[in-house]
Amino acid sequence: MHVLHLFCFFRILRPCLAALPRSSHDSADKLTLLSFKSMLLDPAGSLASWNSSNHLCSWRGVVCGRRHPERVIALQMNSFSLAGRISPFVGNLTFVRELDLSNNHLDGKIPEELGQLRRLQVINLTRNFLEGSIPAALGRCTQLLYLNLGFNHLQGELPSEIGSLKNIVFLNLVANGLSGQFPQFIANLSSIQALGLGNNTFSGPFPSFLHQLPNLSRVSIEFNNLSGVIPPSFWNISTLIGFSAAGNAISGTIPSNAFNNFPHLQVFYMENNLFHGRIPASLGNASHLSRIQLHTNFFSGSVPPEVGKLKDLQFLKLADNFLEANETIGWEFVNALTNCTQLQMLELAFNRFGGVLPGSFSNLSTSLFYLILENNTISGTIPEGIGNLINLQGLDLSNNHFTGALPSSLGMLQSLNGFSVANNKLNGSIPLSIGNLTQLNYLIFLSNEFGGTIPRALGNLTNLLELLLAYNNFVGSIPIEIFNIHTLTIALDLSHNKLEGSIQTEIRNLKNLVELHLESNMLSGEIPSSLGECQLLQNLYLANNLFTGSIPLALEEMKGLEILDLSRNNFSGQIPEFLENLSSLSHLNLSFNNFSGEVPTSGVFANATKISIQGNDELCGGIYYLHLPTCSSESSKRRHSSPVILVVIPLAATLGVLLLVYLFLTCHKKKSSENRSTESMEGHPLISYSQLVKATEGFSTTNLLGTGTFGSVFRGTLCCRNYENLVAVKVLKLQTPGAHKSFEAECEAMRNLRHRNLVKIITSCSSIDSKGDDFKAIVFDFMPNGSLEHWLHPGASNQLEQRCLNLHQTVSIIFDVAYALDYLHWHGVAPIVHCDLKPSNVLLDADMVAHVGDFGLAKILAEESSSFQPSTSSMGFRGTIGYAPPEYGAGNIISTHGDIYSYGIIILEMVTGRRPTDNTFGHGLSLRKYVEMAINNRVMDIVNIELVTELENENARVDGAPNRKMLHSLISLLKLGVLCSEETPSSRMSTKDIIKELHAIRKALT
The missing domain is CATH 3.80.10.10 (Ribonuclease Inhibitor)
Structure with missing residues (x-):
């Protein structure tokens, strides 16, 4: 029955119910609860017992009284995975003392009718998605002892009627969007013991009345906008057990x-x-x-x-x-x-x-x-006794003035995950005992004075994700054992040493490495073709060595290569054509080698600012701005044979450089007559408001790619002389509360990020629009294949309607997002928590490589930048229903574990084809439970129909049965999604283990 009909029916029936004899009251409460149930989604079947065949008091979560056994006195429905709205009919349960709907996925407003429940002592609605303001009517619940509305989306000021709750002991409103001056009427709550108002936007001075609350023991007012000094009276609150005022502007x-x-x-x-x-x-x-x-x-x-x-x-x-x-x-x-x-x-x-x-x-x-x-x-020196701290997991001594050798006792720290002594003056050889640290994920020894050979014992570190030994004095060859560390994914940096010999073919084992630095050594020989098997390489630096030969064609397999630096070697031959087909290549340095022949003109070669080819005297052709001679039979001869050419070539090169500088400055010039206040991100090109207007055709709706809470995204074409660049322009909705913070958070998070699987920021614009209003925008690389959301759930008008992801693409995208998270959490200048990971924030480039974007809610854990620990204090969380982890509604912690939860939900969504907010299942964890119940006996019933079709088609069948490899891989992906979305944060998988599991899944598919 429609909810409105039920409501009308109940209003008509209510006078009759009141007239029923006492023994019939359980029918009235039953009808109320059935009406309450009608507004809920129950994918887990938690309310299956709520039917007419069972007595009201036997219904799950329903507690009846002793003195009045026919009346409901409590609803205890914590963690029932319920979605939907709280029915106003609950206000008719006049005997209720406890209402616990916490840790569900309820949305909508808190009904005013709760104020009718005069016997109510406990209201617990935490960990939901409730919105709107806190009803003033709650002030009429004068028997209330416990009020927990934390971790919702509530907004507005705290109503002064709350000050009437003289008996309240526990008041928790943390992690909402509450605003206004810090509520002074809290001073009236004389019985209060625990007060949680943190992670909101309350302003004003530090509260001066806290000492007036005689029983106050726990206070959370962190991450608001409080200022001023702490009054002397605060330091006399002898009852305090816990206090947090972090993240404000308190001084003194x-x-x-x-x-x-x-x-x-x-x-x-x-x-x-x-x-x-x-x-x-x-x-x-x-x-x-x-x-x-x-x-x-x-x-x-x-x-x-x-x-x-x-x-x-x-x-x-x-x-x-x-x-x-x-x-x-x-x-x-x-x-x-x-x-x-x-x-x-x-x-x-x-x-x-x-x-x-x-x-x-x-x-x-x-x-x-x-x-x-x-x-x-x-x-x-580092004390020899440091090895006594046998349970150390993180040790960071970087950026100091340590001297001497590393103590061999470091080998006793066998629980160590991260170890950095970067930027010191340490010397001597690396002790062989370092090979005992088999749990290490990060070993960072760069910028010291270490010498000798790189010990083969480092090959024992089979969990390494990153190994940085650059800027030292290491000699000898690269130990082959390093190339056998299959887990190396983030970076291997051996640059700026004195290493000799060639690159061994075993480098093919580093199949998942993203960044390789071997520049500025004395390495020789040819680049092995096996390097092409490192197909995830994003940045490859081989400059300033003694390499010879040509660029091997096998490098064509590096589809995600962004930076290739082969400068200052002895490479020869023609520049291979495949380099112009690498769409991701953004910087190519071939300077000071012996390359000859024609320079390509498309791809990266179409932009003179992205390539460097000087010092190769036998090159010709290319785009106009390179000013190379036209290719002819004569151009293949050495051009330095004439003394005149020795003068002309440097002069032409100089003029060419000056011309390029002029063109660049002209393209990005900030015209004071247009926007005197235009600003951009440091290290990124300037761009004006008028340029963005032109690029997006006046922010035309035909160029609108999508819209969100804080901004709209437009397709644009930035023009500069003879080349065009497709971009995505995110224009902030500055009238939306939090948009300024979103802009600042995104710019700050993206400022120092560079990874193959993150959306690349081009610049930002902070200016004035044509109406004289503030204007802020961020410009990104355009992703031609749209968002993962559009591929999983194409709409009726979506251009991707007839396209879908196959299993290999699904695994690759899941891989890409895992690499992005691994980089954000563990490899940046400081750990970054994305806080809003979902399919619409995963974008796909022309090669279907996934890039994580939209860092408007990102949290930089600067205070934990070296410990790799979750932050113990969070900023206000907004997130997205269905992808938000449960702990963001349970306690004040924003951590890397939260992103892992969202990642797990994305995996389940990709494999099942169902949103976590699907009406069939409700929100959030219900999708996980749905998968968990089916994973062992009816997987084919829950897998996305497109994947089922692929599994059962003729090409995927083996002896007339579905391909077992593919079926096993689907089950493994579902289990991975379930493990990543565990309710307890510490139970979720780490990115390291996720990547290992994905390797196994991909291997099983081959």
């Missing part, structure tokens, strides 16, 4: 006696604010403190040794301040910390610690997981 100093009155304090988060002055020694008096986060402030002076009195201390994060130590003073706190036997994380990066690292570091707790000392001025 912390008083010297601040922690004298916190006997129960366990958690103290004040990072990402504007505090200055010294960290008070009284910190040691809060004897139960276990987690201290003061990073990213302006604290100065030394770390007080009194922190050693904190026996329960687990996290001490002081990075990104102005703390200091030197040869004689300032390091005493390390010796004191040896008393903290539960210490797990010590972050001191980006400070002013200098002098020699005290040996007491070796005596820190063996429970220490992360020791981060990067970007200081620490000198001397």
Whole structure:
């Protein structure tokens, strides 16, 4: 029955129900609950028992009273995977004391009718997708003890009626979009114990009334827009157990006696604010403190040794301040910390610690997981006893002044995942004991003075994703064992050493490597054809060596190659034609070799700014702006035989360079008469508003590619002299709340990112439009095959309507997205969480290579840049229903695990062809449960019909039966999606394991 009809029917029937005898009240409650059920989607069958054949009190999630056994007193429906809206009929359950609909996928508004439930003591609606404002009517629920509306999409100001809830003990509204001044009426909630208002946009000064709440024990007001100083009265709240005000603009100093009155304090988060002055020694008096986060402030002076009195201390994060130590003073706190036997994380990066690292570091707790000392001025040798910290997983000593050799005891750190000593002055050979660190994913030794040969023992590091040994003094040949590390995917950098010999054919084993640096060595011989088997290479640098021969045709297989630098070698022969067919190639440097013959004119060769060919005297032809001689029989002769040519060629080259500079500046000139305020991203070309208007034909609807919350995307053609470039222009909807932050987040996230599987940003524009209003846009490479969303769910008018993905394309796209996530989470300047991964944000280029885009919600975990840990504090999350991980509605954590969840849902969607928001299944986890129930006995019933057709066609059949390899691969993909979308974040797979599993799936298909 239609919901409106039910509502009308119920209003007519209600007076009659009230007149029923007492024994008939269970019929009234039953009718109410059936009406409530009618507005819900129940893909998991959680409400299967809700039918007329069962007694009301036996329905799952329904609790009836003892004094009134015929009346419903509680709805306990946590994690039922329900979707839809909360029916206003729930307001008729007048005996209800508890309403728990948490951890579902409900949307719409919170019904005002809840205010009718005067007996209500518990409302728990957290972890849903509820929107609109918080109803003022909730203030009438005067018996309320527990109100949890956290992690929804609620907006507006907090109604003052909430101040009437005199009995409330727990109030949690974190991670919504609530705004306005910080609510002063909270001071009326005299019974409050736990207050959660973090991750909203409340503004105003730090609340001055907190000391008036006599039972206050836990406070979360982080990541709002609070400012000013902390009032002295705050430091007298002796009941505090946990406090977080991180991510605001709170300033001032912390008083010297601040922690004298916190006997129960366990958690103290004040990072990402504007505090200055010294960290008070009284910190040691809060004897139960276990987690201290003061990073990213302006604290100065030394770390007080009194922190050693904190026996329960687990996290001490002081990075990104102005703390200091030197040869004689300032390091005493390390010796004191040896008393903290539960210490797990010590972050001191980006400070002013200098002098020699005290040996007491070796005596820190063996429970220490992360020791981060990067970007200081620490000198001397690394203590030999560092090997005592046997449970270390992350050790970052980079960007200091360490000298001497690496201690052999490092080989004892067999749990180590990441180890960096980059940019120091370490010397000697790499100890063979490093080969014992078999769990290493990242080994970064670049920019030191290491010498000797690269030890073959590095071949034991079979989990390495990245190996960086550049800018050292290594000699000898490249050990063949390195080429047998199949997991190397991100980068292998051996550049700027003194390596000799040739590149062994075994390099073919690095099939998934993205970046290879061998430049500036003394390597010789020819490029082996086996290098062409490294088909995922994006950047290949072989410059400044002694290589000979021609460019092997096998490199044609590198379809994703973007940068190829072969300059300053002894290569010869003609430039192969296949280079112009590599559509992804954006930079080609062949300069100072012995190439001869005609230069191609299409592809990368059509843009003189993307190629460098000087120093090859026997080249001819090419586009006009290269100013090479016309190809003829004479042009094949050496042109430096005439003294006149020795003058003409450099002169012509100089004029050519000047002309190119002029053309570039003309193309991107910022005309003050058009837009005086036009700005762009640093390192990217300038572009004006008028250029974008012209490129998109006035932002014509015919060029509209799509629209989202914060902006619309248009197809455009940027013209510069004789070449055109197709682009996608994302124009921000600046009137939308959060659009400015989205623009800044996307620009900041993309500023230093470069990976084959990320959408490449060309530039940004921050200017004034023709009406005088602010204008912001981001310009990207155009992706001709659209989004993954359009391929999975083509609409009636979609040009891709008749096209679909086969199994091999499906696996390749899943691979591409995994590589993108691996790079974002582990290989950038700082770990980045995308926060909005979904098919519409996965774009496909001309070769069907997937590129992840739209970083408008991205979170840069700068405070965790070296520890590779999830952030323990989040920014406001918006995400997308169905792809958002459950923990974003459960606690204040944004982490890399959240992206893995979204990735798992995408896998399930690609294989089943069903959206996570499909009405058949509801939202989010329901798709996962649907797959989980079918994966062992009826896989063919849930697989996308297009994949089923491929599986059963004649070409895919073996002896009249469906191809078992393909069926096994589909099952493996579904299991991968299920594992990645586990409800518990720590249970989800890592990108390293995902890539390994995908390799196995791809191998099984071949």
